[in-house]
Structure formats: structure tokens, C-alpha cells
Amino acid sequence: MKKKFSLRNKFLRRELWTGMLLLVVAALTLEATTLVQYYFAQKSITEIASRRAEDNLENAKVDIMNILNQVETAIRNDIWMVRACLPNRDTIWKVTEHVVSENPAVVGSTVALVPGYYKDRKLFSPYSFRDTETGEIIHKTLAYEEYDYPSKQWFIEGLKHEDGFWSEPYLDVGGGDIMMTTFSMPVRDYEGTIAAVITADISLGWLKSVFDDLVIYPEAFSMLFSREGKLMVSPVESLVMHNTIHEVSKQFTDTAAMKVFTEAVMSGKSGNLKVHGEKSFSHVYFAPIERTGWSMSIVIPNDQIMGDIKKHNRMVLLFQLIGLMMLLLILLSAHRNQKKYKKLSENEERLEQELEIAKGIQMSMIPKTFPPFSERNDIDLAAMIVPAKEVGGDLYDFFIKDEHLYFCIGDVSGKGVPASLVMAMTKSLFRAVSSHEKSPRHIVNVMNESFTEMNEQNYFMTFFCGVLDLANGHLRYCNAGHDTPLILAESIKKLPVVSNLPLGVIQDYDYQEQDTNLIYDDALFLYTDGVTEAENVDHKMFGENRMGAILHTRRSPQDHLKAIYDSVEEFVGGAPQSDDLTMLFIHFTNEALKNPSQWRLVLHNDIGQIDRLTEFINMIAQKIELDPDLAQSINLALEEAVMNVISYAYPEGTEGEIKVDASARKNTIRFTISDTGQEFDPTAIPEVDTSLGLEDRQIGGLGIHLVRKIMDRVSYQRLEDKNILTLTKTIRENNGS
Amino acid sequence: MEVKIEKNQDITTVKFIGRLDTPASQEVAKTLMPLEKDANGTFILDCEELEYISSSGLRIFLSLRKAAAVKGGNVVVRNINNNIRNVFMMTGFLNLFDIE
Numbered sequence: 047m048k049k050k051f052s053l054r055n056k057f058l059r060r061e062l063w064t065g066m067l068l069l070v071v072a073a074l075t076l077e078a079t080t081l082v083q084y085y086f087a088q089k090s091i092t093e094i095a096s097r098r099a100e101d102n103l104e105n106a107k108v109d110i111m112n113i114l115n116q117v118e119t120a121i122r123n124d125i126w127m128v129r130a131c132l133p134n135r136d137t138i139w140k141v142t143e144h145v146v147s148e149n150p151a152v153v154g155s156t157v158a159l160v161p162g163y164y165k166d167r168k169l170f171s172p173y174s175f176r177d178t179e180t181g182e183i184i185h186k187t188l189a190y191e192e193y194d195y196p197s198k199q200w201f202i203e204g205l206k207h208e209d210g211f212w213s214e215p216y217l218d219v220g221g222g223d224i225m226m227t228t229f230s231m232p233v234r235d236y237e238g239t240i241a242a243v244i245t246a247d248i249s250l251g252w253l254k255s256v257f258d259d260l261v262i263y264p265e266a267f268s269m270l271f272s273r274e275g276k277l278m279v280s281p282v283e284s285l286v287m288h289n290t291i292h293e294v295s296k297q298f299t300d301t302a303a304m305k306v307f308t309e310a311v312m313s314g315k316s317g318n319l320k321v322h323g324e325k326s327f328s329h330v331y332f333a334p335i336e337r338t339g340w341s342m343s344i345v346i347p348n349d350q351i352m353g354d355i356k357k358h359n360r361m362v363l364l365f366q367l368i369g370l371m372m373l374l375l376i377l378l379s380a381h382r383n384q385k386k387y388k389k390l391s392e393n394e395e396r397l398e399q400e401l402e403i404a405k406g407i408q409m410s411m412i413p414k415t416f417p418p419f420s421e422r423n424d425i426d427l428a429a430m431i432v433p434a435k436e437v438g439g440d441l442y443d444f445f446i447k448d449e450h451l452y453f454c455i456g457d458v459s460g461k462g463v464p465a466s467l468v469m470a471m472t473k474s475l476f477r478a479v480s481s482h483e484k485s486p487r488h489i490v491n492v493m494n495e496s497f498t499e500m501n502e503q504n505y506f507m508t509f510f511c512g513v514l515d516l517a518n519g520h521l522r523y524c525n526a527g528h529d530t531p532l533i534l535a536e537s538i539k540k541l542p543v544v545s546n547l548p549l550g551v552i553q554d555y556d557y558q559e560q561d562t563n564l565i566y567d568d569a570l571f572l573y574t575d576g577v578t579e580a581e582n583v584d585h586k587m588f589g590e591n592r593m594g595a596i597l598h599t600r601r602s603p604q605d606h607l608k609a610i611y612d613s614v615e616e617f618v619g620g621a622p623q624s625d626d627l628t629m630l631f632i633h634f635t636n637e638a639l640k641n642p643s644q645w646r647l648v649l650h651n652d653i654g655q656i657d658r659l660t661e662f663i664n665m666i667a668q669k670i671e672l673d674p675d676l677a678q679s680i681n682l683a684l685e686e687a688v689m690n691v692i693s694y695a696y697p698e699g700t701e702g703e704i705k706v707d708a709s710a711r712k713n714t715i716r717f718t719i720s721d722t723g724q725e726f727d728p729t730a731i732p733e734v735d736t737s738l739g740l741e742d743r744q745i746g747g748l749g750i751h752l753v754r755k756i757m758d759r760v761s762y763q764r765l766e767d768k769n770i771l772t773l774t775k776t777i778r779e780n781n782g783s
Numbered sequence: 784m785e786v787k788i789e790k791n792q793d794i795t796t797v798k799f800i801g802r803l804d805t806p807a808s809q810e811v812a813k814t815l816m817p818l819e820k821d822a823n824g825t826f827i828l829d830c831e832e833l834e835y836i837s838s839s840g841l842r843i844f845l846s847l848r849k850a851a852a853v854k855g856g857n858v859v860v861r862n863i864n865n866n867i868r869n870v871f872m873m874t875g876f877l878n879l880f881d882i883e
Contacts, residue, residue, distance in 0.1 A: 653805055653806050653809065654806055656804050656805050656806055657804075657806070660802075660804070675865070675866055678835060678866050679866070679869070681835070682835070682837055682870065685804060685805060685837050686837060686838055689805050689837075689838075689839070736873075736874055736875025737875055737878075738875070739878075739879075740848060740849065740852055740879050741852070743845065743875075743879065745842050745845060745846065746842075748838040748841055748842070748874055749837075749838040751838075751873070751874065752837075752838055752870070752873060752874065755873040756873070
């Protein structure tokens, strides 16, 4: 005997180890899949970011060249004027004045003569510039002792470059330290000899804004370097025009990458590279503006690009972890309990015991205390789950968060232990996702995505998820291929549902959400096909009709479920239960949403009928014990609204009816004024300005103004040739106005 | 709706009694229109017994006030109850009239 037990123990232990091993393999496979997915997602996101960065650089280049081209074109167009003026040098300033006055981008312009061109003047350079304060154009001659223009870059390079030359940017020291650049090109006289260099100085104050638009991620930044490596645009404003690319490079720890970057920028190449920092790395994209020799770059920290996907990946890993933990838990407790029952010699018996334990674990996962919300009087609820075997693949869950009831019911294809594991995973998924999602559609979408991802065994699950706003009865729901729930209102009806697909079929399926409103005493009945498809010995099914008949009788939620279950049992008789059976009954009992009181008044389009309106309002005020001052305000709003209809919807001489429907709930009163007159939308009348003085005040427009002031909500609709104006007023607790 | 008009040299007192709703305003407008030619004096609009006013009633007040402004007269509104004061407030009329 003893020996046999030790063998059994060994066997049990081996089984546990096999289970554990399988679990580890499953975990590793899952994680590996996730990591591979993550890798590809990362790659494609980086590609998208690169494309965006490169597009942005291209756009910036186009923006910049647009402005620079204007200046180049203006200068080229004016060269003939200089040529014409050369023989009479005192007229040359007319050209420089023309360049400045015709081109708002140009701050100053000069025509600098080649030294000695005029025999009697060594240097001659008439200069026009725009005074920054007055906007006036001022002339002077640059050729004084201190300004030796023949040694300046713009002059030397201007002589050499037949198609023009953009100078290094410089600070306009006299003019407020603005960054400037000068465009210069040679002018030939009629003999074809180079006689002068014509220039235009332009301010580069606008450059920064071009680059501000490039920053597509909050922590990304852009830089612009000049031909000689001078920093022209930088996130650190104070470094602009003071630092060079070499000094900027020293700010980065990744010296090797920065060396490559510096060389590429200085030689006018385009491309991208990774620059590593302490924790992460950044992507650097760069491209030259060939015409000016400038080079643009964008720096985007990798974390910025990966921000969302990292978060998403963490979520997926979390869900997987929860699922695996559940499996581990089941495995361990099954093992622990096995020891307790090791005295059972029959294998079958042991298995039964294990399943019994698994059932206990499974049942402990779903809420089973009824009534669950005994402290609340706006909701009553009961649920029941009866697996066909010890453990099953059916599921329900519910909880209240922020005055909303979240609930779900589901049915995994298949039954027994495998289905129960899927059910366990789904249940934790529902809790995890609904803890931060309010919309059933989002809940179902996210659940489906994770479900499909973890669904290597190709299980699928019909699922229905609802979120009921307990304060106002608004129910949002999403059905994933589940049996249509019933709504018990004045009559019993199927809830209108789009069936969508079950969970686990298509990963990125976008589920449709629907909504409806429950009022006091409405109820919802959700079930799995274990109820309707319960079979008796003759293979007949229990069916929806038998189920509906039981629900017609008024009972408490628990009694309803018991009555249906008893009836199913009776029907099935001796036949074995073929499928898991689950029911959820939700009874909405928010008394604030009792059927509202309703009244109607029909008026003719005649001013004399206003008295009847006053009587009508007084009658309602008395019925719902409205404060007299508030009643009078409401009377005023209604009179104004009805008068608008009489005056505008029905032109003189026409006859028609005006219907006033009133409905009162606990704390709101709503009026709907409808007429069949011509289209007239009072809410489209512009608001009167009540702060105007006497002379400016108009006589009209006060009516709709009063309606707006008195009522909390005013809305207009044109529907089937009717004007429908809805006025709503919230009545406060103290019933004051 | 009833309107009592008393004239005492250049002071005209108009006493409103009841509800000045749209139908009533049409009648009252006819009665008060001729008074606008005397708008160079002082009008006292006594609202002690005025229970209710709609925008058509407000228009009569405004029209009289405009006439007085043109002719150099004055309009004083007297003894308005809380409900009507509230309507005056919502429409900015409190700033247009001398309220006593």
C-alpha cells in the first residue's frame, strides 16, 4: 500500500511539473509573440516618423526658397536699370530705392562699383535702406574710410557668382541685432565688363517660425546651420549666431555620431542617423538648402515616437500576465487539493474531486451575493450560472463604478476545463478593460483585440456588455454575437441589437455600440443558449416562448431566475444537461425616472389664445406644486415662444394649430411647442445686446432672449413639415427659480 | 388689464393694474400712443399692481422711454415687484429706466 502511494505521489508531482512546464512554454511563446509584434510595430512607426520628418524638411525648404527666390528675382529684374544708370552715376540710387521700396522682404540694397570704375572716385556705393521705425527709405553712400567694401564677402563672392550669392548670415548690429543675409550678384556694363555688384539685404527674423512648424513631437526640436556651420535656428535662442555646429556637437555625449553628423551637414548632404544619449537615443534628420549652403535638421527623441506603442505593449503584457497568473493559480490549488484527497484510490474519483475544486475556484471569480447592492434602491439584480460539467465556459459579471452599472454575459464555444480557462481569462480582461473604459464599444474592441491575440486554440466567445447610467437610465451596450437580451418594459421585447461578431474571430473588428433609455421599473434579462436550447429526452428545446411566458409574471429578480431554472429542469426531465446555463436579470428601480406626468394644449394661431396658455401653465404648476414665481417665469417664456410662432410661422391670414406638450419629471419640466406653419427657427435669431444704451436698443428680439434666459435648454428641429421647439427647465430641490 | 392715467401739469402718472401680456399690450399701446406727444414732461409708470409683463409690454415701456429721450422728458418706473424686476434685469431694462 505504502509503495503504491509513494508512486502515486511521484506521479502527481510529475503531473504538476508537466503542467508548470507547459505553463512556462505558453508564457514564453506569448511573450515572444508580443515581442516580435512589438519589434515590427516599432519599425513601422519609425518609418512613418522618418517619412514625416523628411517631408517636413522638404516643406521647410520650399517655404524658405519661396521667400529667397522672390528677392533673387527682384534683383535680376532690376539689373538692366543699373546698367542703364551706369553712365550717369548720380541716378544709381534710384535703382537701390526701387529695390527696397518694391520688395517688403528687402531691408537695404546697394550697388557697389568695382574700385576704379569711375576714374575720379575710388570707391562708390550708393545705398538705400528702410528706416525700421518710420518705414522711410533713406539714402547714403557706403564708401567712407571705415567701410572698405571691396574686402567684404558679399562683394568678393558677388563678383564671382554670375547667378548670385547668398552671404553668411550676420547680425545687423545697428538695427536691433536682427539676423540678416545679403544676396549679391555682378552687373556688367554695355561693353560686358563687370562694373558693380548689386545687393539686397534681407532680415531672417521669419526663419524661426518656419522651423517652429516642423516640430511634430512635443520634445522634438529643429536646427539650422549656415554654410560655415553657424547656428541660425536653435531651441536655445541665446545660442543663435553665437555657436557653431562644432560647439553644438560637444553638447552630445555620442561623439562618434556627432562627428558623422557634422561632416554630413558641412558637406551639404541629407540623411538621418541615431544619436545615443544616456538612457535612450534620438533620431536626427538633416537636409541641405543647396542654394544658400544652409543645412536643416530635426532631432526627435525615440521615446517620443514610441510613446503610444510602449504604453500599448505594457497593457498587452499586463493582460497576459493576469491570464497566466490565473492558470498558475488553478494549477497550484488543484495540486494542493490533490494531496488532500490522495487517499481516493480511484482515478476517476480523484479527477471529479479536482474538478469540484476547479469549480469552486471558478465560482469564486464571479459575484454571487444576491441582492448585490442591498444598500441601493435604484437597482436590483440577480444572476445564476449552472455549468453542464463541473466547470464551464459561461460567464457573467457586474459591478458599479461612478454611478454606472457595468455588466456582461458571455458564452465560450465549448465546455469543460478548456472553456473554463478561457472564461477565467475573459473575466479578468473585462475587469481590467472596464476599469478605465466607459464605452461598451471600446471595452469590447479592446477585449476582442487581446482575446484574439491570446487565442491560439481558436476559441471564440459570444459576449454582451452594457453600461447603465443609474442616474438617468441611459443604457449603452455592445453585442458580440450573443443571444439577444430581452427588455421588460410595458411589454417584453427583444433589445434591438446589431449582432456583430463573437470575440476572437477578427482581431481589429470594430464593434458597433447602441443605446436606449430605461425608466423606472424596466428590466433586462440576459441569458445564454443553455436556457433556450436545453433539450429534453425527445431532443425538443425549451425555447424562447416558454422563457418569455415565465417573465410575464411579476417577480423579484431572484424569483424570476429560480422560476425559469425550475421550469427548465422540469422540461428537461431526466435528460443530461447539454450546455452551460447562465442568466442575468437587472431590474432598474430609480424612482426619479417614474413615468413622467404629461399634458397637452392645442391653440389656434390667435393672440386671444394666450389666456388659455396662462391657464394651462397654472394648472401644471398646481399639479406639480411649482413655486409661483417660477411658474410665472415659465409662463412668460411660453408666451414669448408661442407668440413667435403666431407672428412668424403663420403669416397674416393663414390659420393653423399650435400644440404645446408638457411633461414633468422629478426635477425637470419640458415643453414641446409644435406647429405646421412655415419654417421658422427662433434659436437662429441673433442674441440681443442688453448692455446697449437707450439710443441703440432695438424694440424687437426681446421675446426669444427671455425664453433663452428663463429656460435651461432651448432647441429647435424641423421635422416632417413641423417646427418643433423644445424648452427644458430644471427645477431645483428648493423649487426656487 | 386696466390702465389709469392722471395728468398733473407736466407730470403724467400711468397706473398699470393686472397682467400686461401680449393681448393686453395691444390695447394698452393704443391708449398710451397719444401720450407720446407730451413726452417732454415726466412720466411716472406706477407698477404697484402690475402682476406680469411680457416682451410686448416691455416694448411699450421702451417706446415711451425713447420718445421722452427725444423730447427731453423723463420716465420713472415705480413700485415694480420682484418678478418684474427680474424681467427688467434679464433684458437690461434696469439700466434704461429710473426705477423708484
